[in-house]
Each structure stands twice: as C-alpha cells, then as structure tokens.
Amino acid sequence: MQLRVERREASAWISILIPLLAIGITLILVAGLVWLSGAGLWETYYYFFIKPLSSRASVIEVLVKATPLLFTGAAVAFAFYSGYWNIGAEGQLYAGAAAAAWLGVVLKGLPPVVIIPLIMLGSALAAALWALPPAWLKTRLNVDEVVTTLLLNSVMIFFVSSLLNGPWRDPVTNWPQSPTLEAASRLPRLLAGTRLHLGFLLAIVALIFFWWITARASFGLRMRAVGRGREAARFMGVHVNQVVFRVALISGAVAGLAGASEVAGLHYHLIEALSPGYGYSGIVAATLGSLHPIGVALAAIFIGLISTGSQTASRALGVPSFLGDVVQAVLLLVTLALLLLRTYRVRMI
Amino acid sequence: MTQPTTTPPAVAMHGITKRFGPLTANANVDFDVQSGEVHALLGENGAGKTTLTKILYGLYQPDAGTIAINGKLTPLRSPADAIAQGIGMVTQHFSLVPTLTVAENLLLSQAQGITLDLRTAEATIRETATRYGLQVDPARLVQRLSVGEQQRVEILKALYQNCRVLILDEPTAVLTPQEAEGLFMVLRGLIAQGLAVIFISHKLNEVLAISHRVTVLRAGKVVGEVKTAETTQIDLARLMVGREVTGVQVSATPPPTAPQRPVLELQNIHVRNTQHLPALRGINLRIQAGEIVGLAGVAGNGQPELGEVLSGLRTPTQGEVRVNGIDVTKADPVGMTRAGIGRIPEDRLKGVVADLTVAENIALESLAEFTKAGGQLDQKLVRQHAQSLIDAFEIKATPGTRTGSLSGGNMQKVILARVLSRNPQVVVAAQPTRGLDVGAIQYVHEQLLTQRARGAAILLISEDLDEVLALADRVAVIYEGAIVGEVKPSDFRDDPANLKQQIGLMMAGAVSGFGEQIERRESA
Known part of the structure; x- marks a missing residue:
C-alpha cells in the first residue's frame, strides 16, 4: 500500500472544516505546555474558552479585545486576497495610533461629530502613508514586501517610543504616554458601564467594506485575478501594479484605524504597549478566517477570547499568560499546514 | 572519426x-x-x-x-x-x-x-x-x-x-x-x-x-x-x-486578390527576449482583411516573442506595429484589445486565471463593460454574457465553473469565446491547438476559418506545419527572428510535396524564400 498525493478541487465544506480542525489540533499540541506549567488541562482550557463566555460583562470584554483584531484581520485579509503579503499591520497600527493621539489633542473646540471623523480619516491617511514605501518598492522595483513591511514595524514602534519618551511625554504624570485626549475626541461607548466603544462598529463596517469590494465590486474581481494568477491577469489587461499599489494603501489605512480605535476608544492616550501584537494576530485572524469577511470576524473574536481567557487563566491558576500567544502562534502554523488539504488530497493506493 | x-x-x-x-x-x-x-x-x-x-x-x-x-x-x-x-x-x-x-x-x-x-x-x-x-x-x-x-x-x-x-x-x-x-x-x-x-x-x-x-x-x-x-x-x-502531407486541404476560398490596405502591419520589429538576447531581428509582415497568414518555423526562432509583442506584453526595441494604420507599437494589453487585436495566447494558463470562474475569465478582459456606477460589478450581466457565449461556442461548463477544472479544449474555447465574440479586426493565434485532442483541434480550425470569412486579418503562429498548411492563405517562415521567406500554398496545388519541402528548407535555415542567401549569425 502506498500513499499518493493528488491535486484536488477546493470544496466549500473543507474551508469550514480546516479552521475547526486547526483549533482542535492546536489544543492537543498545546496540552503538553499546559501540563508542564503545572496546571490541570481541563481547568486551563475551561478558563481559556468557557469562562470568558460565562457572563455578559466578560463576553463584552472579549468583543473589546477583538475590536483591533477585526481591523487588522480585515487589513491583512484584504492584502493577502490580492497576493500582497502585508506583514506590516503592526507598524501601520502604531502610525494610525500616533496620528490619532496627536489629532485628538490638537483639535479643539469642535463637536465630536466633526472631530471623530477627522481623527479616523487622519489616522487612516497616516497609516496609508506608512504603507506607501513598501508598496512603491514592490510595484516599481519588485522588492519583496514581506521583508520591507516587516522591518518597518520596528522602525515605527521605535519612532513612537522616541515620541513618548521625548516631546510627547505626559506633562502631568511624566509617564511615557501622550497627553490625554480631549473629551470630544473620544469614541462614544456603545453600552453604558462597559468598555465597548464605537470602534467595534467601525471595525464591522471595515469588514462589510471588505466583503462588498471582494464580492460585489469590479475591483474585487481584479484583486482576485491578481492574487490567483498575476501573469494571466496582466494578459487580460488588468493593471497589476496599480491594483497591488491600491490594495497595499487600503490595507495600511485599515490597520491604522485599529490604532486610532484603541487610542480614541479605549486608552485616550498613546502608550508604548498599545498593541501586544494586534498586527501580527491580524495575520492569524485573516488566515484562520480563510480571507473571508465572516471567517475573519469569527477568527478575530476567537483570538479575542483566547487573549481574555489566557489572562483569567493566568490570574486564577498561575499559568504563564504567554500561553495565549503560544496558542495563537501554533494555531497559525497548524492552519497553514492544513491549508494544503484544500489543494491536495492524500490517497491510499 | x-x-x-x-x-x-x-x-x-x-x-x-x-x-x-x-x-x-x-x-x-x-x-x-x-x-x-x-x-x-x-x-x-x-x-x-x-x-x-x-x-x-x-x-x-x-x-x-x-x-x-x-x-x-x-x-x-x-x-x-x-x-x-x-x-x-x-x-x-x-x-x-x-x-x-x-x-x-x-x-x-x-x-x-x-x-x-x-x-x-x-x-x-x-x-x-x-x-x-x-x-x-x-x-x-x-x-x-x-x-x-x-x-x-x-x-x-x-x-x-x-x-x-x-x-x-x-x-x-x-x-x-x-x-x-x-x-x-x-x-x-x-x-x-x-x-x-x-x-x-x-x-x-x-x-x-x-x-x-x-x-x-x-x-x-x-x-x-x-x-x-x-x-x-x-x-x-x-x-x-519531409513527411507525407496528410489530410491537408488548401483553403477553398481564395483570399481577396485586389491589393488592399493591410489591417495588421509589422515593420522591422526588433525585440530582445527575457535573457536580453535578440529574439526578433527585423520582422516585416502585412496581413489583409480576410486573410490567414501562417507563421511557420522551428521552435525557438522568436515565435513566442512575436506573440508577446502583439499581445502588448513585450515592447519592441525597434520597429512599428500598426492596426489599420494606427501605431500600437507601445500599447499594453488593454491598448491592443482596444485597437482590435484579438489575442489567443501560446500558454492557455496565461490567458485565463485557473482559479476564477468561467464567467469571471470571460468578463475580465473588458471589465469596464460589466461595471455599474460606483464600481459595482454587474454580476447578472457577467453571468448572462458568459451563458450566451457558453451556448454559442458549445463550451462544456457553466458560468460558475472553476476554469482550471476544464479540459484543455474547453479552456481554449473559453479564450476563443472571449476573444472572437468581440469580432476583432485582427486575430493573433499562437499555438492555438497545442495539446488539444482531434475534436478540439477541428473546432479551433473551424473558428479561425469563420473569422477569416467574417473579414478578420489572422496571424496563425504554429510549430505544426500541417496546421499552417491546412489553414493559411500565405505562409511566412521565421528563422532566427526574421522572416526568411513567404510562399502561397495555392501556387503549389499540383505539387503539395514540393511545397512542404520548400517550407521545410526555409524552416531549417537552408534556403531563403526571397531567392537570396540567408544571413548567418556571426559566429566569431
């Protein structure tokens, strides 16, 4: 008996099966680490996945955690959809956050209906600007965007750090955090007594925008053609570089909104630890969600659940809170491995 | 020795x-x-x-x-x-x-x-x-x-x-x-x-x-x-x-005899290939309406590069391409399509995106016509258009079929449908039957003859000499990036074996059809 690997047609059910299978396999793989940390397996997973869903307050907290991931997931998925591998959502997020922290302080004396759109627009613009050099290098000189977007993340993070430790240091507390946003610059809360803010709705709007473009607009068809067959797309008259360039900037802008939403919706100032890697988790959300808007939304909420859960588990059981990051990382690797199932089938002969 | x-x-x-x-x-x-x-x-x-x-x-x-x-x-x-x-x-x-x-x-x-x-x-x-x-x-x-x-x-x-x-x-x-x-x-x-x-x-x-x-x-x-x-x-x-000529019928209807203004004109086209070596070295070719010109030649003598020039994928370093007198030398794929060139690529998988549906691949080349105000894709129109072409060109597929899952023949029909349904003035068909079965080959040939009858100027680039002889009104032979000779199959109606031998010798670079010595590549 021999095993043979064949190419196959992608079927719909396998796209749904893959993320579920990936989650299952990840839990098995991480079990060893949980055991090493000295905590009970079922107990740990209970705190990870069930406990956060057991009360209204904690469910809402999961959504708060998921908000930036919905943005970055949409941003990354948008880019990946057309074969542009934007690994720079983290830096673009901080570019947007810095712009929001600045605009939220300098714009004064205007009503929130004016200020908030201005902040959002300004952040998107700043982040798109930050996404511009890699896009330009890619389309003009064919420089690998994986490298450039990834490396620019550190540049932006250190730039923000230098701002916070220099000119933007809070004059009152002297902490490395930017001055607090004007009240009119803050995103309104959606539910009284919770931290859920307007950013969550805007993130959903970003995903709807992603859906409309890919499922309904002509540009989405061009994106698909570029992503799946660059040469053939070019033959059929698609301006490949133009599509890639636009996609790169839009992706950057959406990632920037994640930063603005965190600054104006949650923290009200810019801090160095604004993002524990939301830009990178966006890659997990996009991949786990099969680059489909609904999939990305579910994946982002699931990752929000893991990060909430890992904190509760850490407090209650003393397991390292890094376990949440490990779960995410393993999840990405397992998903990528399983994606091969979509193009190949293993057969016994 | x-x-x-x-x-x-x-x-x-x-x-x-x-x-x-x-x-x-x-x-x-x-x-x-x-x-x-x-x-x-x-x-x-x-x-x-x-x-x-x-x-x-x-x-x-x-x-x-x-x-x-x-x-x-x-x-x-x-x-x-x-x-x-x-x-x-x-x-x-x-x-x-x-x-x-x-x-x-x-x-x-x-x-x-x-x-x-x-x-x-x-x-x-x-x-x-x-x-x-x-x-x-x-x-x-x-x-x-x-x-x-x-x-x-x-x-x-x-x-x-x-x-x-x-x-x-x-x-x-x-x-x-x-x-x-x-x-x-x-x-x-x-x-x-x-x-x-x-x-x-x-x-x-x-x-x-x-x-x-x-x-x-x-x-x-x-x-x-x-x-x-x-x-x-x-x-x-x-x-x-020098194999026996089998199953070749020299085209029945004679091409227009009165000298007309050519629809497609190539003048002294020079091009370098991807390795920056000269691939075309002064191509001259004129094709009239209602005429099929077959470009015969052994593989590797510049045929793919010529196809790419006429598809808008490769810009000549010298020379001019004109369609109805209008210069399209520097046109991109969109420009070539607009100028009235229907392009059938040498590699089918460069003509369609395998992962897209049949309907999407048919719409993509002229996407503006399927776009409503606000950039919205008119999916109903895309589907209807695809369905009408599927019926007209007898493609075994539905509009929603993934193109990559089709057979080579049906995939080629998708490309033919997309290109020919627009009634192009010029058709450039590069190796249009490569890898197809007999039935599909027959189908492609019939389509090209239909286009000829409609009055299109057709350039058939093929390494299959039988195919060229079966379809072409005029055969041009390419050797080392230049046209080394032209013959009319109709002049050899009584002596088809000799026709084939003449072309074969030109393909091998042994003689020139212009009665002159072929300029050899410098070898020092």
Whole structure:
C-alpha cells in the first residue's frame, strides 16, 4: 500500500472544516505546555474558552479585545486576497495610533461629530502613508514586501517610543504616554458601564467594506485575478501594479484605524504597549478566517477570547499568560499546514 | 572519426518504445553512441528527442526496449542509476543554486558525511576543469556567471560525477553565438578524452558543425541515421520535415486578390527576449482583411516573442506595429484589445486565471463593460454574457465553473469565446491547438476559418506545419527572428510535396524564400 498525493478541487465544506480542525489540533499540541506549567488541562482550557463566555460583562470584554483584531484581520485579509503579503499591520497600527493621539489633542473646540471623523480619516491617511514605501518598492522595483513591511514595524514602534519618551511625554504624570485626549475626541461607548466603544462598529463596517469590494465590486474581481494568477491577469489587461499599489494603501489605512480605535476608544492616550501584537494576530485572524469577511470576524473574536481567557487563566491558576500567544502562534502554523488539504488530497493506493 | 565497432558502444538503446496515454513518443527506436563521438539527435519539436534521452537518464521507464552500457544490459530505474553508470545530462534549465559557489554546487551533487573539505574540492575541480578545457573559477558565485559559464558548470558537474556519456539537450538555445562556439570547443576537447556526447538540436548548421553521426527522429520514429561527413543540410532538412502531407486541404476560398490596405502591419520589429538576447531581428509582415497568414518555423526562432509583442506584453526595441494604420507599437494589453487585436495566447494558463470562474475569465478582459456606477460589478450581466457565449461556442461548463477544472479544449474555447465574440479586426493565434485532442483541434480550425470569412486579418503562429498548411492563405517562415521567406500554398496545388519541402528548407535555415542567401549569425 502506498500513499499518493493528488491535486484536488477546493470544496466549500473543507474551508469550514480546516479552521475547526486547526483549533482542535492546536489544543492537543498545546496540552503538553499546559501540563508542564503545572496546571490541570481541563481547568486551563475551561478558563481559556468557557469562562470568558460565562457572563455578559466578560463576553463584552472579549468583543473589546477583538475590536483591533477585526481591523487588522480585515487589513491583512484584504492584502493577502490580492497576493500582497502585508506583514506590516503592526507598524501601520502604531502610525494610525500616533496620528490619532496627536489629532485628538490638537483639535479643539469642535463637536465630536466633526472631530471623530477627522481623527479616523487622519489616522487612516497616516497609516496609508506608512504603507506607501513598501508598496512603491514592490510595484516599481519588485522588492519583496514581506521583508520591507516587516522591518518597518520596528522602525515605527521605535519612532513612537522616541515620541513618548521625548516631546510627547505626559506633562502631568511624566509617564511615557501622550497627553490625554480631549473629551470630544473620544469614541462614544456603545453600552453604558462597559468598555465597548464605537470602534467595534467601525471595525464591522471595515469588514462589510471588505466583503462588498471582494464580492460585489469590479475591483474585487481584479484583486482576485491578481492574487490567483498575476501573469494571466496582466494578459487580460488588468493593471497589476496599480491594483497591488491600491490594495497595499487600503490595507495600511485599515490597520491604522485599529490604532486610532484603541487610542480614541479605549486608552485616550498613546502608550508604548498599545498593541501586544494586534498586527501580527491580524495575520492569524485573516488566515484562520480563510480571507473571508465572516471567517475573519469569527477568527478575530476567537483570538479575542483566547487573549481574555489566557489572562483569567493566568490570574486564577498561575499559568504563564504567554500561553495565549503560544496558542495563537501554533494555531497559525497548524492552519497553514492544513491549508494544503484544500489543494491536495492524500490517497491510499 | 567513428571508432572501430569492435568495442561495444558506450550506450546502445535498442527497440525503445514509450507511450504517454494515446501518444507514442518513441516507437521502436534504436540509438547508440561510441566513446569519442558526438552523435546528434535531430528532429522537430515533439519528435521524441527529449523523451529518448530522459529514458536514458532514468527519468522515464520505457514500455519496451533495452539499454546496454558498454555492451552490458543495464536497467536504469532512476537518475541515480544513470549517474552511477556514468551518464550525465545537461538540460536548458540549469539546476544550480545561484547563491552558492561553483565548488559548493558541485559538492552538493555528491557530498556525503558530515565534514566538507572545500579547499581540496576546489583544487580537484580546478584540476578537472583544466583537464577538459572548461575555464571556470570554482570559488565564484554561480549568480555572477553568464549563462554560458553556468552551462560549463553543469557540464563540469557531470564530469565531476565521472560521467562518460554526456547528454546535452538543446544546449545552444540559451547561448549567444560566441558562447555556442565556445561550447563546441569544449565538446571537441571532451571527445578527444574519450567521452561520448549525445547532442540534441533542431539547428542543422550546428549539427553539421559538431557531430560525427546524426539520427533523425520524426513523430517518435527513427527516419534516418547518417554519417555527418556523408550528408548535407538539405538532406537533413528533408529527413526532418519531409513527411507525407496528410489530410491537408488548401483553403477553398481564395483570399481577396485586389491589393488592399493591410489591417495588421509589422515593420522591422526588433525585440530582445527575457535573457536580453535578440529574439526578433527585423520582422516585416502585412496581413489583409480576410486573410490567414501562417507563421511557420522551428521552435525557438522568436515565435513566442512575436506573440508577446502583439499581445502588448513585450515592447519592441525597434520597429512599428500598426492596426489599420494606427501605431500600437507601445500599447499594453488593454491598448491592443482596444485597437482590435484579438489575442489567443501560446500558454492557455496565461490567458485565463485557473482559479476564477468561467464567467469571471470571460468578463475580465473588458471589465469596464460589466461595471455599474460606483464600481459595482454587474454580476447578472457577467453571468448572462458568459451563458450566451457558453451556448454559442458549445463550451462544456457553466458560468460558475472553476476554469482550471476544464479540459484543455474547453479552456481554449473559453479564450476563443472571449476573444472572437468581440469580432476583432485582427486575430493573433499562437499555438492555438497545442495539446488539444482531434475534436478540439477541428473546432479551433473551424473558428479561425469563420473569422477569416467574417473579414478578420489572422496571424496563425504554429510549430505544426500541417496546421499552417491546412489553414493559411500565405505562409511566412521565421528563422532566427526574421522572416526568411513567404510562399502561397495555392501556387503549389499540383505539387503539395514540393511545397512542404520548400517550407521545410526555409524552416531549417537552408534556403531563403526571397531567392537570396540567408544571413548567418556571426559566429566569431
């Protein structure tokens, strides 16, 4: 008996099966680490996945955690959809956050209906600007965007750090955090007594925008053609570089909104630890969600659940809170491995 | 020059037969090569040359036949077996790691154990290189080497593995004339050292310059084995392409006789290929409305590049392309389509995105027409349009079928439907029937004739001479990037064999159809 690997047609059910299978396999793989940390397996997973869903307050907290991931997931998925591998959502997020922290302080004396759109627009613009050099290098000189977007993340993070430790240091507390946003610059809360803010709705709007473009607009068809067959797309008259360039900037802008939403919706100032890697988790959300808007939304909420859960588990059981990051990382690797199932089938002969 | 046959040949292949499905690539082929001899394998594209050598290199298993190495029957189940028997192969696509040095690349092919003595290896390689007259510095990075030098490294790799029989698959296709001359010097050195060389080519002048014996393959069969000293370019050309004309009907309706203004005009087109070598060297061609011009030629003489120029994918360095007098030389794919050129690409998978649906692939080329205000895609229109073309062109698919899951014939129908439904003034069809079954070929031919009747100017680029003769009103022959002659099949109605021979000779670069000497590539 021999095993043979064949190419196959992608079927719909396998796209749904893959993320579920990936989650299952990840839990098995991480079990060893949980055991090493000295905590009970079922107990740990209970705190990870069930406990956060057991009360209204904690469910809402999961959504708060998921908000930036919905943005970055949409941003990354948008880019990946057309074969542009934007690994720079983290830096673009901080570019947007810095712009929001600045605009939220300098714009004064205007009503929130004016200020908030201005902040959002300004952040998107700043982040798109930050996404511009890699896009330009890619389309003009064919420089690998994986490298450039990834490396620019550190540049932006250190730039923000230098701002916070220099000119933007809070004059009152002297902490490395930017001055607090004007009240009119803050995103309104959606539910009284919770931290859920307007950013969550805007993130959903970003995903709807992603859906409309890919499922309904002509540009989405061009994106698909570029992503799946660059040469053939070019033959059929698609301006490949133009599509890639636009996609790169839009992706950057959406990632920037994640930063603005965190600054104006949650923290009200810019801090160095604004993002524990939301830009990178966006890659997990996009991949786990099969680059489909609904999939990305579910994946982002699931990752929000893991990060909430890992904190509760850490407090209650003393397991390292890094376990949440490990779960995410393993999840990405397992998903990528399983994606091969979509193009190949293993057969016994 | 051939050694006395008392010693067994280095390689003797006997009765080799290889089938791929319904296609017989090699039928009962006998082939042998002696030590100290260059034996050329000559034949058109698809004649079975590469298949035969892949069998010798252990990549394919023959369905019948035997291989004897130095007189001993030896089964070759894998390239490792072949290498162990002293057989080496250099293909057009080099298998070298560009970021490693020459020595590292050579060691890769046979490094064993844990330690790596690069210094000693470099010395050994330098010694081997000097012995065979292959000037390569083992310490240089492969990516810094020219194509010719990389080929030398490939040969050196084979020698380093103690190869005694060297297979070269179209070695000059990637070389400049100067580099080709250098290669021949090396080959003469190798045979002087007692190696056996199998030289695959479809270029007659090279075969005559380097080989001792020539075996000509046609449609998988050996049609002749001759001593090079006793043959001529014309004899070889006749053997290579002189098969009986079968099933060819010279087009029934005569093309417009009154000289008209040409619809498609190519004037002195020069183009470089991806390796920046000249691929087209002054193409002149005019095609009228309602006329099919067939571009015949052996593979590798500039046909793909010409197709790319007319598809808007490659910009000429010199010359002009005009459609109805309008200059489109620098047009991109959109510009070419707008100018009225319908483009059928050589590689179907470059004409459609396999992962998109049939409807999407049909809409993509003229997407503006399917876009509503606000950038919204009119999906209903896309589907309806696709369905109407599926019905009209009898495509076995639905609008939502993934294009990659279609058969080659149906995929080609998708492209034809997209292109021809727009009633283009010019149709450029590059290898439109390559890899298709008989029914699909028939279908494509009928479509092209329908377009001709409608008044389109058609350029049919094909390596299949029978196809060209069956469809074309005029046949232009391309050789080394230039048109070397034109004939009208209708002038040969009483003597079709002679027509084919004339074209065959032009394809082989032996004569010019313009009654003048063909300018040979500089070889110094």
